[in-house]
Amino acid sequence: MIDEDDLARLTRDGTLPIPASWQRTATGERMPDVLAAIRSSRVTR
Numbered sequence: 001m002i003d004e005d006d007l008a009r010l011t012r013d014g015t016l017p018i019p020a021s022w023q024r025t026a027t028g029e030r031m032p033d034v035l036a037a038i039r040s041s042r043v044t045r
Contacts, residue, residue: 023031
């Protein structure tokens with residue numbers, strides 16, 4: 001069985017680390033945190 005507290009902890013922590021090659025765009029800028037933007041937009045609804 002899955003404990004509800006375990007599920008809550010997984011959704012609260014958010015994201016996993018990404019490979020270094022994915023942390024920058026092709027032009028050198030920092031990659032935007034798309035998941036944070038989606039979560040932020042959902043909170044306001």
